Amino acid sequence: MPQPERIAIVGASLAGLRTAQALRGRGKYQGNLALIGGEPHYPYDRPPLSKQLLSGEWEPDRTLLDPPDTVDKLDLDLRLGTQAESLDLPARTIALSTGEHVGFDSLVIATGATPRRLPNTPDLEGIYTLRTIDDSMRIRAELGKNPKVAVVGGGFIGAEVAAVARSAGLEVTLIEALPAPLANAAGTEVGEACATLHRQHGVKVLCNALVSGFQGSGRVEGVLLADGSTVEADLVVVGIGVTPATSWLENSGLEIRDGVVCDSTLAAAPGIYAIGDVCRWYNPIFEEEIRVEHWTNVIHQSRLVARNLLAEPSEARTFASVPYVWSDQYDASIQSLGHPQPNDTVGLLHGSLESLAFVVGYQRKGIIVGGLTFNMPQLLASYRPLIEQRTPWETVLEHAHAME
Numbered sequence: 001m002p003q004p005e006r007i008a009i010v011g012a013s014l015a016g017l018r019t020a021q022a023l024r025g026r027g028k029y030q031g032n033l034a035l036i037g038g039e040p041h042y043p044y045d046r047p048p049l050s051k052q053l054l055s056g057e058w059e060p061d062r063t064l065l066d067p068p069d070t071v072d073k074l075d076l077d078l079r080l081g082t083q084a085e086s087l088d089l090p091a092r093t094i095a096l097s098t099g100e101h102v103g104f105d106s107l108v109i110a111t112g113a114t115p116r117r118l119p120n121t122p123d124l125e126g127i128y129t130l131r132t133i134d135d136s137m138r139i140r141a142e143l144g145k146n147p148k149v150a151v152v153g154g155g156f157i158g159a160e161v162a163a164v165a166r167s168a169g170l171e172v173t174l175i176e177a178l179p180a181p182l183a184n185a186a187g188t189e190v191g192e193a194c195a196t197l198h199r200q201h202g203v204k205v206l207c208n209a210l211v212s213g214f215q216g217s218g219r220v221e222g223v224l225l226a227d228g229s230t231v232e233a234d235l236v237v238v239g240i241g242v243t244p245a246t247s248w249l250e251n252s253g254l255e256i257r258d259g260v261v262c263d264s265t266l267a268a269a270p271g272i273y274a275i276g277d278v279c280r281w282y283n284p285i286f287e288e289e290i291r292v293e294h295w296t297n298v299i300h301q302s303r304l305v306a307r308n309l310l311a312e313p314s315e316a317r318t319f320a321s322v323p324y325v326w327s328d329q330y331d332a333s334i335q336s337l338g339h340p341q342p343n344d345t346v347g348l349l350h351g352s353l354e355s356l357a358f359v360v361g362y363q364r365k366g367i368i369v370g371g372l373t374f375n376m377p378q379l380l381a382s383y384r385p386l387i388e389q390r391t392p393w394e395t396v397l398e399h400a401h402a403m404e
Contacts, residue, residue: 003310004105004271005031008094010084011110011245012037014045015276015298017065019108022306024074029310033076034102036094038111040081041133042068047295049136050160051328055167056140060133077102084111087252089269106271106309109249109260113242113277113293118152118211126220127236130157142235143168150223150233152211154181156327158239159194163329166203173204173231175223177240180207186336186372187346190360193353193374194334201330206231242293244278259291264318266305273309275301284320285388286339286369294325322387332356335377338370338387347393349400350379359383361400363393379403 007023009016012035023029037043044063052058071078083097093101115129126147128139139161143149149165151158154176166172178184180191181198195205206225215222215230223231244259254268255261259280262268266281274281276298280291300321308316327334340362349371351358359379362370367390373380382403386396 003029003031006034006104007031007106007108007309008034008036008102008104009108009110010036010094010248011108011112011276011278012039012043012078012080013110013112013276014043014065014295015110015112015302016108017043017071018299018302019110019275019306020074020076022303023309025306028306033074034079034104035076036079036082036084036096036102038081038083039132039134042066042071042080044133045295046131049133050130050157051164053133053136054130054140054143054161055164060137063133084248087249087254089253089272107273108305108309109268109272109274109278110276111245111248111278113244115238115242116240118238118240120213121238122214122216124214124216124220125218126216126234127214127238129238130161131242139235139237143170145235146170147235148233149173150175150231150236151239152223152236153239153241154178154183154191154194154205154207155185155239155241156182156325158237159198159329160327161237161239162198162203163201166198166201167330172202173206173223173233174198175209175211175225175231176205176207177210178207181205184342186340187342187344187360187362189346189353190372190374193356193358194329196354197329197332197356197374242277244280244291246278261289264320265308265316266301266319267308267316270313271309273305275305281319283339284318285322285390290323290339292323292339294323296324297321320388322384333375333377334373335380336370336372337380337384338362338368340370340372344369347397349383349396350376350403359400361393361396363396366393367391368393368396 086095149172151162181194183191210226212226213224260274262281264282344362349359357375359373371383
């Protein structure tokens with residue numbers, strides 16, 4: 001099959017850039033390669049936004065994935081600060097916010113996700129979400145004014161923001177609608193360990209707490225809860241998850257269902273691939289469709305998509321992976337493998353939850369589907385092949401016993 005003459009990548013963050021680099025690597029693809037990004041910045045890394053950049057340990061230039069001159073050497077049709085507004089699949093064109101249209105033979109959709117917002121949020125200063133480098137710098141400037149901080153949402157982003165603010169000596173309240181922080185991602189038992197970690201560092205953690213509104217005139221002064229109480233705050237960071245950035249794909253003919261629906265090769269249609277936060281694909285390891293918002297997932301997907309774009313359709317490879325995510329909060333290292341779900345059965349494999357040093361496993365229908373650790377990363381790593389091989393839980397317990 002001849003190589004496509006024109007490839008367009010929509011989304012100029014980690015997913016888009018690494019795909020472009022994988023295509024250009026070793027001279028594999030020499031055709032026209034467009035990289036379209038909605039932000040004006042050269043591609044940068046997002047994990048530091050809620051950690052090193054927010055705390056002031058890093059400055060913005062350190063978040064760049066590669067120096068601008070390195071990106072420029074890829075010979076890209078680079079369009080930064082430009083939104084993709086619609087996709088005409090039959091015509092193979094993308095309409096841009098500039099009024100221009102970009103044609104393509106093959107397309108990679110890498111538009112990521114956008115933060116969810118609380119309904120009926122008033123137009124008050126001091127209420128933020130955190131997704132971009134500009135968001136992080138604005139919140140960082142606010143942290144320097146010694147505010148009372150409320151973080152709404154106890155997932156990884158919310159918990160990291162709370163840790164940074166508290167480590168700066170600020171008064172912090174973490175507001176979580178579920179029974180514990182990280183409950184959706186890791187289960188209530190592990191979530192309670194996360195709550196303990198934050199309380200030990202002086203954060204006020206409120207669980208089963210629903211936000212009903214905000215208090216203030218001009219600037220936020222407090223968060224109103226459904227039980228009638230008020231959390232005083234003049235800085236609020238809302239971290240209640242994200243939604244895939246697919247609005248520009250409405251009426252495109254692609255299947256959109258909490259992301260761009262793809263097959264196991266990450267193809268959404270002939271010559272059309274999705275990657276990263278926006279991609280929902282069939283993962284044969286877990287025998288179901290999944291969507292993953294993790295950094296390492298993007299790295300592996302970019303290599304496979306670049307390969308499949310240039311291969312014969314019959315030679316396209318499937319993407320079977322064990323997702324991995326990490327979070328640094330205070331001096332705790334939290335790492336997770338696999339695809340745990342809220343209803344999975346959680347089993348302790350090493351350590352104790354009370355000590356905040358442990359490994360737990362997640363089982364579904366008698367098969368291990370995930371693992372998570374606080375501060376025992378070496379032990380967790382040994383469970384990756386067991387997850388890949390869909391190992392029965394009884395064998396997992398034998399493995400854990402043999403490692404003691």
